[in-house]
Amino acid sequence: MRTQVVTIHDVARAAGVSPATVSRVFNGGNVTPARAQSVQEAAAALGFAPNRVARSLRKQRSSVIALIIPDIENPFFTSLARGVEDAAQRTSLSVVLCNSDEDTDKERRYLEVALGEQMAGVIVAAASRDETDLGPLTARGVPVVAVDRRPRDAEVDAVRVDDRHGGEVATRHLVRAGYRRIACITGPAGASTSEERLAGYRAALHSAREEGVVGDDAYVRHADFRVEGGRAAMRDLLALPEPPDAVFVANNLMTIGVLDALGEVGRTPPGVGVLSFGDVPWASLVRPSLTAVELPSYELGRTAADLLLQRMEGSASPLQTVVLRTTLQVRESTAGPLTN
Amino acid sequence: MRTQVVTIHDVARAAGVSPATVSRVFNGGNVTPARAQSVQEAAAALGFAPNRVARSLRKQRSSVIALIIPDIENPFFTSLARGVEDAAQRTSLSVVLCNSDEDTDKERRYLEVALGEQMAGVIVAAASRDETDLGPLTARGVPVVAVDRRPRDAEVDAVRVDDRHGGEVATRHLVRAGYRRIACITGPAGASTSEERLAGYRAALHSAREEGVVGDDAYVRHADFRVEGGRAAMRDLLALPEPPDAVFVANNLMTIGVLDALGEVGRTPPGVGVLSFGDVPWASLVRPSLTAVELPSYELGRTAADLLLQRMEGSASPLQTVVLRTTLQVRESTAGPLTN
DNA sequence: CCTGCCGCTGAAAAGGATTTCATCCCTTGA
C-alpha cells in the first residue's frame, strides 16, 4: 500500500551514487561502465520501476500516443488500430485507444486528456468535421495526424482514402449493372467521409442521367454508420411508393442493417443491388457474396503512425495528406436486377 | 510551441489570488464565491487547462483507468469495452484501451505502463493464466479487476462467465441432438477460458459414454481464438480418417474459421453440427443460423467496471468473484446429423 | 610543467499541481 515503493533516490543510495547518475544510466548518459552496472544491480535488487508521471512532467512529454476512433465496434477501426499498433511496436511508445463513440463531447474529453497527459502524439479519426478541435494540441506542438476523416481547417497531416472517387466508381458500377433507382445510405452529415462518398454517388448519378437513372435526393438517407441506422434507413427506403432497386451503403456496419431489412421483406441481392463501402466483417459467411469498395484499413493506420513518428522525430516537412486507393471488388450482390 | 501555455500560477496572478486558491476552486475547496468566480473568469480568459501530469504526480494517482484486452478485433471484447466505458462514463474517469494481442510480452508492457502512469485502476482480460503478473499493481494498492479470464493466484476481484458449465451444457446439447463424434476446438492452453470450456466438454462426453458417444482427445484441438486458427483446426479434423460429425468451438472467431473450412469441402451445418461458445458477430447474416452459448459481454464489462469503481472508492470488502450466467441459444446449426 | 579540454559526477533547479500548516478574521456563545 506504500505509494512509491522505490524511487531513483533509493537506487542511488543503494548503489552509492547520486540520483542524477541513476537517471543517466537509464537514459543513456555518460556513466562509467562499472558504476552503471552497480546501478543496474541495485535497481534490479530493489525492483525499481521508473515513475513515468514524474518523467513526463519533467520532460514535458509522455511516451504514449493516443488513437481516438469513433466506433470501437466497427472492425474497420479496429483493423486500423492494429496498423497503428504494429507501427508503434517498433518504437518505445505505447498506444492507447480511446473510443469517442461518434460523440463530439466524448471526443473533446479525450482530446483534453491527450493534451493534459502530455501525450507524445495523437492520431484521430474525427467524430465531426466541424466540431473536432485539434487547435489546442497543435498549438502546443503535439504532433497530430488525422486518419480516415478530416476535420475542416485542421493544420495537421492526414491519411485517408479516395472516398469521393470510390463512391463514384461504386455507383457507376451499379448503373452499369442495370439498376435504375439507386439509393444511397450515407453517414452523419457532420463526417467528411459521409459527405465525400455521397458526393461521389451524386456525381455518378449526374453523369448517368441520360441512361434513365433516377438522380433524386428522395433516395438519399443520412444514418449513423451503425447497424441499426442502416436497418432503419433501408426500411424507410423500402416504404417509398417506388422503392429503390439498388442501394449504395456508405459503410460496412450499415450494410449489415440493410441486409437485415431486406431479409425481413423477403428481398435479397442481387434482386435489389447492394454495394458496401468497406468490406462487411467476415464477409465470407454472407450469401450472396457482397460487392464492396475495399478499404486499406490496416495500411491507413500504419501510414498514419509512420507519419506521426516522423513528426515526433522532428520532421519539419510541410503538412501532407496521403490518399490511399480503394478498389472495387465486384461480387454477386450487384449482378443486376434482371437475374432475379 | 511554448511548453506549458498557462499554469495555475498565471491564473493566480491574473485573478489576484494564490495558486493554492486556484487549485481549490478547481477541486472543490472552500473559496469565497466572489473570489471563485474571478478565478473562473481568469482561467477562461487565459484558456487554462490543468496539467494532468503534475496533478497525477502530486496525487499519486491519475484519473484514467486502463482496460487491457487480448484481442481488439474480437467483437466480444469490444462489446465488453463498451460496458466498461459506459460504467466509467458516470464518473470523471477516462478509459483507455490496450490491446495485448494475446501476447504476454505486450501485456506486460501495458501493465508496466499502467503502473508507471499511476493509473487509477486496471481491468484486465489476461492473455495468460500463468504469466500475467498483477503483483506489482496490487502491491502498490492499485485496484485491479480480472475480467473474463482469471490469472492464477492473482489477488484481485474477478468477473467471468460459467465457462465450464456452459461448455458442458453445449456439448450435452450436441449429444442429445444425435451427434456421436463430437470434436472440440478450444483456445490456447494457457488461457483459463480455454481450459474451462474444454473441461465442460470433457465432462459432458464422459457422462455420455453409454450412449455411444466417442470421448477421445483425438477430437480435441487447441487453436488461438482467431479465425485462422479455427479454420486450420477444422481442416485438420476433417482430414481424420473418421471426421467428427459435430464440433464445439470455444469462441466466436474460431467458429467463423470453422464455417469457412466446412464450406470449402461442401459440408454445412447441421449435417455437421456446429456450436459456438459466444455469438458470432452479426450472426443475423449467417445461414443456417448458429446455435451458440450466449455471453453477456457488455454486462461483463459493466460489472467489472462497477467492481473497480467500488474499490477505488475504498471498499474494503473481501475479494469477490462474480460469475455471470451463459445461456444456450438453440438454432439451426445443431438440428442433428440425420436431417441432412 | 602548464594549459586546455573532455568526460564523469553530484548538487540543485525545474516541471505544475495539491496539500499541509500557520495565520487571520469573523462569527457565535457565554
Next chain:
DNA sequence: TCAAGGGATGAAATCCTTTTCAGCGGCAGG
C-alpha cells in the same frame, strides 16, 4: 466583552525525475 471555533487564505513543502551547471580529475599537446 472576551474566548473559542471555524472558514478562508497564502507560503511552502511535496510528488519524482530530468537536466543544467559547476567542479573535479586526467590526459594530451605545447
